[in-house]
Amino acid sequence: MLIQNRRTVLKAGAAMAVALGCPAIVRAQADKIKIGHLTPLTGFLGALGEYAQLGIRMAEAEINAAGGVMGRPLEIASEDSVNPATAATKAQRMLEQDGATVLMGEINSASALTIMQVVARNKRLYMQIGARSDALRGKNCNRYTFHVDIPSTVMVNSVGKALVRDNMMKDKRFFTLTADYLFGQDLLRAAKAFFDANGGKLIGDELVGTDVTDFSPYLLKIRQAKPDIVCSNLAGNQVTNLIKQYAEFGLPFPIVGFNLNTADAWAAGEGNLSGTWPTVWYHTLEVPASQAFVAAFIKKHGKPPENHAWIEYVSLKMMAQAMNETKSTDTEKLIAYFEKETQFDILKGRKGYFRSWDHQLIQEAYPFTVREKGKAKDKWDFLALGAAVPGANEPLEVINPPKDQNACTMA
Amino acid sequence: MFLLEQVVNGLVLGGYYLLIALGLSLIFSVGGIVNLAHGAFYALGAYASVEITKYLGFGPAVVLSPVAVGMLGIVFERFILRRFYTADPILSLLVTFGLAMVTEQLIRIAWGAAPLSASMPPSLKGAIFVGDFLFSRYRLMLLAVVAVVLLGVWLLLHKTSFGRVVRAGIQRPDMVAALGIRLQPYMTAVVVLGVGMAAMGGAFFAPITIVHPAMGAEIITVAFVVVVIGGLGSFWGVVLAALLVGVVRGITIHFAPAAGEASIYVLMFLVLLLRPRGLLGERIEKFE
Numbered sequence: 125m126l127i128q129n130r131r132t133v134l135k136a137g138a139a140m141a142v143a144l145g146c147p148a149i150v151r152a153q154a155d156k157i158k159i160g161h162l163t164p165l166t167g168f169l170g171a172l173g174e175y176a177q178l179g180i181r182m183a184e185a186e187i188n189a190a191g192g193v194m195g196r197p198l199e200i201a202s203e204d205s206v207n208p209a210t211a212a213t214k215a216q217r218m219l220e221q222d223g224a225t226v227l228m229g230e231i232n233s234a235s236a237l238t239i240m241q242v243v244a245r246n247k248r249l250y251m252q253i254g255a256r257s258d259a260l261r262g263k264n265c266n267r268y269t270f271h272v273d274i275p276s277t278v279m280v281n282s283v284g285k286a287l288v289r290d291n292m293m294k295d296k297r298f299f300t301l302t303a304d305y306l307f308g309q310d311l312l313r314a315a316k317a318f319f320d321a322n323g324g325k326l327i328g329d330e331l332v333g334t335d336v337t338d339f340s341p342y343l344l345k346i347r348q349a350k351p352d353i354v355c356s357n358l359a360g361n362q363v364t365n366l367i368k369q370y371a372e373f374g375l376p377f378p379i380v381g382f383n384l385n386t387a388d389a390w391a392a393g394e395g396n397l398s399g400t401w402p403t404v405w406y407h408t409l410e411v412p413a414s415q416a417f418v419a420a421f422i423k424k425h426g427k428p429p430e431n432h433a434w435i436e437y438v439s440l441k442m443m444a445q446a447m448n449e450t451k452s453t454d455t456e457k458l459i460a461y462f463e464k465e466t467q468f469d470i471l472k473g474r475k476g477y478f479r480s481w482d483h484q485l486i487q488e489a490y491p492f493t494v495r496e497k498g499k500a501k502d503k504w505d506f507l508a509l510g511a512a513v514p515g516a517n518e519p520l521e522v523i524n525p526p527k528d529q530n531a532c533t534m535a
Numbered sequence: 536m537f538l539l540e541q542v543v544n545g546l547v548l549g550g551y552y553l554l555i556a557l558g559l560s561l562i563f564s565v566g567g568i569v570n571l572a573h574g575a576f577y578a579l580g581a582y583a584s585v586e587i588t589k590y591l592g593f594g595p596a597v598v599l600s601p602v603a604v605g606m607l608g609i610v611f612e613r614f615i616l617r618r619f620y621t622a623d624p625i626l627s628l629l630v631t632f633g634l635a636m637v638t639e640q641l642i643r644i645a646w647g648a649a650p651l652s653a654s655m656p657p658s659l660k661g662a663i664f665v666g667d668f669l670f671s672r673y674r675l676m677l678l679a680v681v682a683v684v685l686l687g688v689w690l691l692l693h694k695t696s697f698g699r700v701v702r703a704g705i706q707r708p709d710m711v712a713a714l715g716i717r718l719q720p721y722m723t724a725v726v727v728l729g730v731g732m733a734a735m736g737g738a739f740f741a742p743i744t745i746v747h748p749a750m751g752a753e754i755i756t757v758a759f760v761v762v763v764i765g766g767l768g769s770f771w772g773v774v775l776a777a778l779l780v781g782v783v784r785g786i787t788i789h790f791a792p793a794a795g796e797a798s799i800y801v802l803m804f805l806v807l808l809l810r811p812r813g814l815l816g817e818r819i820e821k822f823e
Contacts, residue, residue: 165648166749167749170648170747170748170749171648171649171650171747173648174647174648174649175649304793330788330792331792331793332792332793332795333793333795333796333797335753335796336795336796337744337745337753338548338744340544340547340548340671340674340785341541341544341545341784341785341788341789341795342788342792344537344540344541344544344669344785345537345788345789345792347669348537348540361650361745361747364650364745365744365745368742368743368744368745369671369743369744371660372655372660372661372671372673372674372742372743373661373662373669373671374660374661374662374671375662387649387650388650390649390652391649391650391651391652391745391747392652393652393653393654395654395657396654503652
């Protein structure tokens with residue numbers, strides 16, 4: 125009896141505590157606009173995720189210093205997405221329990237796909253920032269997700285156009301190494317389409333598991349195949365490994381690639397990297413707004429921003445702009461705002477906009493090559509950024525897959 | 536012919552696995568401890584060599600980095616491992632696993648998650664042809680280093696009084712104790728040797744792979760597979776297994792590239808099925 129009483133008292137006490145605590149929680153939620161942010165911080169994309177966090181945190185600080193969104197401060201709750209399954213679990217929890225109004229982030233295409241499924245089920249907005257697989261904005265697209273980074277096809281097109289210009293495409297024999305997951309296979313598909321359309325020949329392709337660190341057996345196979353050009357469809361720090369070991373073995377064939385993030389290029393070091401690669405942004409881009417961002421970032425972190433820092437920074441700025449303009453965090457209102465192809469300043473020469481029918485941010489991309497030895501100002505400067513594609517006289521959309529090549533239909 | 540090239544390349548790669556696996560095997564044989572933190576010492580070796588290279592160059596770095604990490608090994612053995620030799624194996628598993636995670640995070644705090652760039656001296660870059668075989672100059676040098684280290688360790692274990700005590704300690708620690716020999720200083724030396732070799736592996740592999748916080752976790756699995764296939768307590772078993780793993784991986788990549796990394800686990804599975812003690816594993820009383 126006594127025990128029962130004590131339990132009752134405890135229960136009552138707990139209930140009171142909950143009752144007392146609740147208004148405080150509710151009030152806190154009303155004050156802040158919470159945004160759930162997921163990005164890989166470990167594994168082969170972890171280094172990129174670290175830059176992603178620095179970028180979005182910097183935008184958060186700037187927005188809040190300028191008075192927040194609709195007078196309310198933004199709060200970014202950022203977590204390691206780990207793997208596709210964990211990413212989905214965390215996304216669901218952020219929406220359901222943590223009070224996140226929208227979700228943002230990701231670099232890994234497979235994790236982005238599972239988060240997209242979660243937001244579709246919950247009918248909430250997700251700004252998919254850094255994953256590049258075509259399938260995400262193609263056959264797997266949904267109306268709750270907007271994609272910021274350039275898709276595989278755009279990367280292939282921006283490097284491919286440079287190769288065509290340099291006479292390195294027609295009748296050339298290509299050997300590709302492809303990361304064995306959603307993104308790599310997607311890149312290979314886009315590359316094959318480009319080769320077919322422009323007279324390149326694919327003579328060999330090897331699938332490479334994402335845990336491979338030693339490429340020597342693959343390099344021997346490349347040597348035996350004697351291609352004209354070697355082409356990397358790898359992702360994350362695997363590109364770095366390949367580049368370093370390619371330089372180690374000193375194979376004579378030129379190497380190019382359809383995906384390389386600047387953090388991975390920096391890690392390869394000067395003297396190892398060669399060839400032509402695509403990028404979505406680079407810190408030497410000669411646009412005043414971009415230079416101002418780079419200067420502020422260097423001042424804060426002592427190193428220049430990588431492309432994932434830039435993209436997260438402009439993404440949160442776009443999201444804040446959308447909330448301010450619509451005076452709302454409502455999913456439908458935000459979707460409508462993005463879908464009317466509002467122009468956003470993304471610190472590039474030309475403004476970008478989300479294409480209404482596949483929710484892809486349409487923007488400039490750049491090929492880059494490697495500076496001559498001794499021309500780099502510092503260890504981050506050895507890449508030479510090429511001219512933006514498409515050229516100023518062409519519409520931005522031309523490097524993106526047109527409607528008849530994109531399977532996206534929003535349900 | 537092409538296949539033969541893969542076999543030879545696999546042997547070279549096996550030599551590198553050997554540097555890490557041999558230390559792991561030694562520490563297990565003598566102390567009965569499965570050192571899950573072994574990969575952490577490999578990573579520390581790589582980071583230390585990158586730092587030392589900045590000031591003194593590549594040559595001194597690959598010598599000094601294993602020495603420095605070996606010193607850490609003394610602390611590791613004296614203050615951590617020593618408490619767990621006679622304890623329930625699960626405790627040493629937990630403590631070394633924890634240490635591996637702590638080290639990885641410390642590296643992340645100290646150097647950041649972004650990989651460091653490490654370059655090899657230009658004189659070692661490029662390939663040389665032996666007949667029709669293509670060899671990376673750097674890896675040939677690495678193979679020579681591994682051969683020297685291997686010979687040194689074998690001589691140490693089999694031709695010195697130090698080695699006799701260690702080998703006796705593996706088989707009959709109680710008997711060694713009855714003869715009035717304290718095994719503890721020998722254990723410290725074995726751990727220093729083991730983690731020093733791991734650090735050396737890290738230092739030599741930094742220029743051809745990437746130096747990043749999780750590199751230790753990447754290598755530890757392969758090292759384990761090698762030790763398990765080779766058989767515990769067997770010097771030549773580990774050597775044989777390391778070469779076998781390198782060759783099997785190379786051949787698999789030649790025929791079915793996507794299965795490359797899985798092949799070594801299939802190999803381990805088969806070996807365990809047919810010879811649970813490993814290829815050349817000895818009967819060790821204290822583990823039976």
